Amino acid sequence: xxxxxxxxxxxxxxxxxxxxxxxxxxxxxxxxxxxxxxxxxxxxxxxxxxxxxxxxxxxxxxxxxxxxxxxxxx
Amino acid sequence: xxxxxxxxxxxxxxxxxxxxxxxxxxxxxxxxxxxxxxxxxxxxxxxxxxxxxxxxxxxxxxxxxxxxxxxxxxxxxxxxxxxxxxxxxxxxxxxxxxxxxxxxxxxxxxxxxxxxxxxxxxxxxxxxxxxxxxxxxxxxxxxxxxxxxxxxxxxxxxxxxxxxxxxxxxxxxxxxxxxxxxxxxxxxxxxxxxxxxxxxxxxxxxxxxxxxxxxxxxxxxxxxxxxxxxxxxxxxxxxxxxxxxxxxxxxxxx
Numbered sequence: 001x002x003x004x005x006x007x008x009x010x011x012x013x014x015x016x017x018x019x020x021x022x023x024x025x026x027x028x029x030x031x032x033x034x035x036x037x038x039x040x041x042x043x044x045x046x047x048x049x050x051x052x053x054x055x056x057x058x059x060x061x062x063x064x065x066x067x068x069x070x071x072x073x074x
Numbered sequence: 075x076x077x078x079x080x081x082x083x084x085x086x087x088x089x090x091x092x093x094x095x096x097x098x099x100x101x102x103x104x105x106x107x108x109x110x111x112x113x114x115x116x117x118x119x120x121x122x123x124x125x126x127x128x129x130x131x132x133x134x135x136x137x138x139x140x141x142x143x144x145x146x147x148x149x150x151x152x153x154x155x156x157x158x159x160x161x162x163x164x165x166x167x168x169x170x171x172x173x174x175x176x177x178x179x180x181x182x183x184x185x186x187x188x189x190x191x192x193x194x195x196x197x198x199x200x201x202x203x204x205x206x207x208x209x210x211x212x213x214x215x216x217x218x219x220x221x222x223x224x225x226x227x228x229x230x231x232x233x234x235x236x237x238x239x240x241x242x243x244x245x246x247x248x249x250x251x252x253x254x255x256x257x258x259x260x261x262x263x264x265x266x267x268x269x270x271x272x273x274x275x276x277x278x279x280x281x282x283x284x285x286x287x288x289x290x291x292x293x294x295x296x297x298x299x300x301x302x303x304x305x306x307x308x309x310x311x312x313x314x315x316x317x318x319x320x321x322x323x324x325x326x327x328x
Binding site: 017018019020022024025028029032033035036037039040042043044045048049050055056057060061062063064065066067068069070071072073074 | 079080081084102106107110128129133134135137138139140141142143145146148149150152153156159160162163164169170186189190193194195196197198201203206207209210211213214280283284287288307
């Protein structure tokens with residue numbers, strides 16, 4: 001990217017910030033977005049309404065967190 | 075800009091979420107556990123027993139609670155950081171710190187408060203185990219609706235801004251969001267499964283505590299993440315003096 005010789009004539013208190021291009025964000029957003037949602041699923045819903053792992057160990061382990069974080073627990 | 079800055083912003087988001095989870099965990103432990111215990115005591119005195127105890131109450135209240143709250147912090151911190159990457163420089167003329175605080179406020183409202191007003195947090199003993207599927211579906215549906223509608227409102231506001239100006243565009247978009255959410259509240263089924271005789275004060279205090287946990291989490295996240303993002307994105311020597319977008323771009327690519 002070219003470096004302008006003189007500073008852009010913007011208000012000094014709130015200089016403009018170049019947005020990060022969406023193409024750069026997309027792979028991170030897709031991969032980590034899904035990963036984060038999987039984490040939330042295990043904290044918030046696994047072995048409640050649906051079960052990927054049999055038993056109730058996950059449910060019982062995060063039981064108090066689930067209630068206090070507002071998820072329907074049982 | 076290259077993807078290093080996205081990675082750096084994402085990692086900081088997850089760390090800020092973990093760090094903000096610590097005071098939230100303290101609130102949950104110090105204020106919340108007594109309410110969970112009272113609710114379980116009520117449950118044991120009135121209805122079915124839980125059968126074999128897989129995890130002791132002590133573990134549930136310490137290690138289990140910590141696991142839940144901290145993973146929740148990391149996961150939402152990461153998602154908020156991704157939202158921050160998209161919002162930065164696109165929503166108004168806000169710098170990194172203000173953007174981070176606005177993202178936190180938006181997340182608190184859309185991910186928690188708006189769904190909470192329809193489907194509030196419930197202590198043990200409140201809620202029929204047979205309807206867990208329905209309640210879970212409705213709760214996650216409400217979160218998804220709230221987040222998607224908020225994004226829609228944001229886009230609407232940006233479209234309207236050239237015509238109405240920032241203030242009235244924001245008010246209009248906010249009003250549109252409120253109206254559609256109101257319709258969703260009215261249309262989605264109500265859930266009232268509080269057992270007869272369950273102490274009203276306990277339910278009220280439990281829900282207030284649940285809300286407090288979120289307030290603490292998102293306040294902490296907004297302030298901490300704003301600080302980290304500002305430090306990453308704004309060159310130290312130049313902060314406040316060098317209004318040169320190219321300098322910032324170069325700094326974020328480091």
